[in-house]
Amino acid sequence: MHLNNSQHAAIIEAAEIWKEAERPVVLTGAGISVPSGIPDFRSPGGLWEKHDPAEVATILALRTRPARVWEFLFDALDMFEKASPNPAHVALAELEQAGMVDAVITQNIDGLHQAAGSRNVIEFHGNGSRLYCMRCKRRLDPAKAAAMTMDDKPWECECGGIVRPDIVFFGEQIPKEAMARSFAMTQQADLVVVVGTSGEVAPANTIPGQVKNRGGKMIEVNLGPSSFGSLADVAIRASCEMVLPAIAKHLM
Structure with missing residues (x-):
């Protein structure tokens, strides 16, 4: 699969937004782990x-x-x-090490962010x-x-x-520590990058709206449509394993 001209343009636009951010956070869902075989x-x-x-x-x-x-x-x-981390996981870890990601808030329970080298990972649904x-x-x-x-x-x-x-099984509460940490990060974030989640699962799906309501920006990387509607300042409909390394290349 190759990125087309419009996707390349969106990647450059996303990188420009990301460069201006002082406190970026990333929200990931199942889609980021699909290229890893999950x-x-x-x-x-x-x-x-x-x-x-x-x-x-x-x-x-x-x-x-x-x-x-x-x-x-x-x-x-x-x-x-x-499963092993894919280039999307690795790109986020490298961006964190470069000071361009404050935290990864993930709905996944596979531990692939940590395996890729991300350190500040908030696991909404456990591990x-x-x-x-x-x-x-x-x-x-x-x-x-x-x-x-x-x-x-x-x-x-x-x-x-x-x-x-x-x-977290159905019928259980999100861990209090994960809720508190994600809320704290969201309150200070000026950019949220949504990767591989359609926004169907609460309360994680409220994070982008919280950042936007405070005047922040949103970048969305999803293969298909999501429930976030027009919240995204840039929406890139392509595989995250191609998009995130491409954005990282523009940032570093």
């Missing part, structure tokens, strides 16, 4: 084709049907384990590689999950409690 759960080929989220992704299911939930978790954790017991709260080694088989489900702690990933 399909959007909702898209064709995603995990919701094989698993009903109502059966495997709610806090009630985790408490009442943990074996069924762990069937889904085995698939998800295996997918995350095999699938952090595991703990629901009963005794002890942290467990995520490497053990890779060695488990379907016969081991659900994963039980030595105390007999069910092990779970430190992610």
Whole structure:
């Protein structure tokens, strides 16, 4: 895939806006990890084709049907384990190191931003590689999950409690620390760069509007249309793994 002339022009415009920003933040969603081999759960080929989220992704299911939930978790954790950061993740990490990204606020649970080198990452929905017991709260080694088989489900702690990933299931609240940190970053941001999210999931989808309401700018990088409407000062409809490195090249 190659960028066309209008996309190149939008990239240059986005870079000019980014250069003027003093406190830029980035909001990412599933789309940034698709080039890494992790399909959007909702898209064709995603995990919701094989698993009903109502059966495997709610806090009630985790408490009442943990074996069924762990069937889904085995698939998800295996997918995350095999994935590597793509050029979009790397570009954001390099921009952070250059002082051009204050923070990455992500809805993803795959840890690829950190793997690429980003340091100030706010995980709205947790991280699938952090595991703990629901009963005794002890942290467990995520490497053990890779060695488990379907016969081991659900994963039980030595105390007999069910092990779970430190992610937000449907029916649970966004972690207070993530909410507080993202709110603090949003309040001082003068630019929000939206990457790979259509803006369908609250409360993360309110961040761009908060920045715009305070007089900030918005750059959107999405393959398809989103619910952000006309909020974006520049909207680039192209793959983030091509767009973000191109913007970074203009900035550094």
